[in-house]
Amino acid sequence: xxxxxxxxxxxxxxxxxxxxxxxxxxSWQPNFLNWWKTMGPAVPTENVYLRTAVAVGREGWAxxxxxxxxxxxxxxxxxxxxxxxxxAFGEQKGEPVWQQVPGEYRxxxxxxxxxxxxxxxxxxxxxRRLGESAPSLYDLRNLFQVNVEEGRHLWAMVYLLHAxxxxxxxxxxxxxxxxxxGDIDSPRILGAFNEETPDWLSFYMFTYFTDRDGKYQLGTxxxxxxxxxxxxxxxxxxxxxxxxxxxxxGVDRVVARTAELMREHDTDDIAPYGGIPLDVxxxxxxxxxxxxxxxxxxxxxxxxANYFTAGLKGRWQEERRKDxxxxxxDAAQIDVVRAGEITTDEVSALLALNHDLRREYIADCxxxxxxxxxxxxxxxxxxxxxxxxxxxxxxxxxxxxxxxxPKGDLVGEDVWAANQDKxxxxxxxxxxxRSLMRPVYEPxxxxxxxxxxxxxxxxxxxxxxxxxxx
Ligand SMILES: [Fe+2]
Ligand SMILES: [Fe+2]
Numbered sequence: 001x002x003x004x005x006x007x008x009x010x011x012x013x014x015x016x017x018x019x020x021x022x023x024x025x026x027s028w029q030p031n032f033l034n035w036w037k038t039m040g041p042a043v044p045t046e047n048v049y050l051r052t053a054v055a056v057g058r059e060g061w062a063x064x065x066x067x068x069x070x071x072x073x074x075x076x077x078x079x080x081x082x083x084x085x086x087x088a089f090g091e092q093k094g095e096p097v098w099q100q101v102p103g104e105y106r107x108x109x110x111x112x113x114x115x116x117x118x119x120x121x122x123x124x125x126x127x128r129r130l131g132e133s134a135p136s137l138y139d140l141r142n143l144f145q146v147n148v149e150e151g152r153h154l155w156a157m158v159y160l161l162h163a164x165x166x167x168x169x170x171x172x173x174x175x176x177x178x179x180x181x182g183d184i185d186s187p188r189i190l191g192a193f194n195e196e197t198p199d200w201l202s203f204y205m206f207t208y209f210t211d212r213d214g215k216y217q218l219g220t221x222x223x224x225x226x227x228x229x230x231x232x233x234x235x236x237x238x239x240x241x242x243x244x245x246x247x248x249x250g251v252d253r254v255v256a257r258t259a260e261l262m263r264e265h266d267t268d269d270i271a272p273y274g275g276i277p278l279d280v281x282x283x284x285x286x287x288x289x290x291x292x293x294x295x296x297x298x299x300x301x302x303x304x305a306n307y308f309t310a311g312l313k314g315r316w317q318e319e320r321r322k323d324x325x326x327x328x329x330d331a332a333q334i335d336v337v338r339a340g341e342i343t344t345d346e347v348s349a350l351l352a353l354n355h356d357l358r359r360e361y362i363a364d365c366x367x368x369x370x371x372x373x374x375x376x377x378x379x380x381x382x383x384x385x386x387x388x389x390x391x392x393x394x395x396x397x398x399x400x401x402x403x404x405x406p407k408g409d410l411v412g413e414d415v416w417a418a419n420q421d422k423x424x425x426x427x428x429x430x431x432x433x434r435s436l437m438r439p440v441y442e443p444x445x446x447x448x449x450x451x452x453x454x455x456x457x458x459x460x461x462x463x464x465x466x467x468x469x470x
Contacts, residue, residue: 003053003054003055003056003075003077004016005054005073007075008026008029009022009025009026009029009074009075009076010073010074010075010076010077011075011076011077011159012056012076012077012078013076013078013159013163015076018163021162021163024162024170025076025158025159025162028158028162028170028173028174031174031177032074032151032154032155032158032177033070035121035177036070036124036151037070039121039124039125039128039180040069040124040128040147040151041069041124041127041128041131041143041144041147042128042129042131042132043129043131043132043140044469044470045068045069045131045144045467045468045469045470046068046468046469046470047066047067047068047069047467047468048066048067048068048069048140048141048144048145048466048467048468049064049065049066049141049457049458049460049464049466049467050064050065050066050067050069050072050141050144050145050148051063051064051145051458052064052065052067052072052073053075053077053152053235053239056077056078056079056080056235057080061238064457064458066468069144069148072148072151074148074151074152074155075152075155076155076156076159077152077156077235078156078228078231078232078234078235079231079232079234079235080231081227081231085097085227085230087225087311088223088314088318088319088325089223089308089311089314089315089318089325089326090225090308090309090310090311090314090325090326091309091310091311091326092225092310092311093311093325093326095225097225097226097227097230098225098226098227099227099228100164101164101165101226105226105310105312106165108306108307108310108312109165109226109229109312110161110165110168110169110172112221112229112307112312112313113157113160113161113165113172113229114157114161114172114175114176114189115189115190116157116217116218116221117153117154117157117158117161117172117176118176118179118188118189118190118193119188119189119190119193119214120150120151120153120154120157121150121151121154121176121177122179122180122181122188122190122193122194123146123147123150123181123193123197123206123210123211124147124150124151125180125181125182125188126181126182126193126195126196126197126206127143127146127147127197127203127206129198130143130197130199130200130203131143131144132439133199133200133437133438133439134200134439134440134441135200135440135446135447135449135450136440136445136446136447136452136453137440137441137442137443137464137465137466137467138453138456138457138462138464138466139200139250140441140466140467141457141466141467142246142457143203143246144467145242145246146207146242146243146246149239149242149243152239153236153239154176156232156235156236157176157232158173158176159232160228160229160232161173163228164228181193181194181196182194182195182196190295191291191294191295191395191396192210192213192291192292192294192295195291198430198434199430199433199434199436199437200250200437200450201254201276201280201281201284201433202284202288202433203250204246204247204250204251204254205247205251205284205285205287205288206247206288207243207244207246207247207250208244208247208248208250208251208288208365208368209247209285209288209289209291209292209365210288210291210292210295211240211243211244211247212244212247212292212361212364212365213292213295213296213361214240214243215237215240215241215244215364216296216316216357216360216361216364217295218233218236218237218240219233219237219316219317220313220314220315220316220357221233221313222234222237222314223313223314223315223318223319224311224312224313224314225310225311225312226312247368248368248371249453249454250450251281251368251372252371252372252375252451253450253451253452253453254276254281254449254450254451255278255281255372255375255376255379255385256375256379256451257275257276257448257449257450257451258270258275258276258277258278258281259375259376259378259379259380259381260379260451261273261274261275262275262278262379262381263379263380263381268383271432274436274448274449275448275449276432276433276436276449278376278381278383278385280425280429280432280433281385282385282386283422283423283424283425283426283429284425285369285385285386285387285388286388286392286393286406286423286424287393287424287425289365289387289388290388290392290393290394291393292361293358293361293362293390293394294394294395294396294397295396296354296355296357296358296361296396296397297354297396297397298354298396298397298398299334299335299336299352299354299355299358299397299398300334300347300351300352300354300355300398301351301353301354302351304350304351304353304354305348305350305351305353308327308350308353309350315353315356315357316356316357316360327348327349327350328348328350330348330349330350331346331347331348331349332346332347332348332349332351332352332355332356333345333346333347333352334347334351334352334355334398335355335390335391335398335399336398337391337398337399337402337410340410341410342391342404342408342410354397358390362387362390365387366387369385369386369387372385373385386406388406388407388423389404389405389406389407389408391404391408392404392405392406392408392423393423393424403415403416405419405423406423436448436449441467441469443463443464443465443466444461444462444463
């Protein structure tokens with residue numbers, strides 16, 4: 001079904017055919033717009049060169065144009081339905097997928113959708129003020145693109161809550177606008193989404209590491225036996241790819257500029273020359289990677305096992321796995337800390353599903369490090385960037401409550417306290433990075449701490465006027 005843009009809420013889920021649902025979503029819409037006005041991008045713009053989804057198919061789903069941001073057409077888009085789709089895993093494997101929520105899984109499914117939904121507006125809130133210090137119009141446009149799409153992902157989750165979870169779902173949809181990132185009384189559900197994104201290096205790290213966690217979580221929900229959730233996540237994943245592109249290439253460009261300044265001035269200490277030292281980039285990687293790992297939950301999880309067995313949440317690329325997809329007979333290794341040592345335990349594969357997903361995520365993160373190290377190599381710099389040990393700076397799971405160095409050594413409180421500023425961004429690092437954040441809004445111009453992008457958006461030149469101001 002194609003997307004109907006003549007409707008108040010653009011959609012491909014036949015909202016006109018369900019008056020009650022349409023009215024419910026139309027009554028949520030003003031609250032969403034009010035949230036966008038008060039918690040969305042703070043910098044005033046006239047219009048922004050944005051892509052809008054026009055179809056959900058493989059080809060040509062996006063349309064690009066300059067649009068006023070608060071007139072962006074947020075809507076409800078699900079990937080096409082595959083009428084033959086069957087449950088790929090768990091105890092109901094092989095049965096047809098569900099078009100309605102089975103009563104016994106109602107609470108669990110609602111919870112999974114609420115947790116996913118809560119992260120979407122949270123990142124918009126975290127990034128609210130970044131527009132005031134964008135390094136170029138190209139970057140400003142990318143920030144806003146990410147923001148409007150996270151807004152749409154909220155719509156996607158709210159649609160599911162309204163359409164399938166009755167009154168309780170509608171109440172949860174309201175609550176998604178009432179919690180706010182970093183709010184003392186009513187924070188967002190997950191820790192990483194209450195951290196601020198105070199500068200553009202943090203933004204690139206967030207879109208690289210934290211949006212990538214989102215990719216893996218959506219990947220597991222895309223496998224869900226609850227078909228509307230699966231189709232929703234499938235389409236969200238297409239939009240997420242651009243968010244991670246922003247992160248990957250953003251860090252590429254920071255590293256490239258850092259290498260350039262290091263060579264030019266023949267020193268590691270490029271802060272006085274308006275650059276971000278490699279050490280500081282490493283510390284930002286350490287921080288954002290470790291808080292994103294916390295989002296995978298405990299290594300050993302009975303919830304994850306139950307969700308899998310019930311068919312609610314699968315593994316990353318479930319259908320490509322070469323096993324029985326039931327896992328009752330399989331074992332897996334998980335990390336544990338025992339008697340002052342980091343070692344592993346064998347547990348049922350079902351209990352190790354968070355660990356399994358985290359492993360896929362880590363392998364994916366490594367590709368960015370390889371890429372950034374190639375940039376260093378090409379720039380004639382010998383030093384390299386690394387992912388810290390999986391136990392470094394963790395607050396969730398087996399490593400929480402232990403101090404582990406980036407190299408993976410268990411250390412005491414004293415060693416940790418004495419070295420923390422070497423491993424994580426110190427106040428001085430953050431102050432320096434923040435001092436570099438000044439807006440560059442002239443088309444084709446770029447801030448001094450970052451290299452220009454290699455190409456523009458949608459075949460437009462880099463110096464295109466991506467954003468117009470009032
Ligand atoms: Fe998202
Ligand atoms: Fe995202």
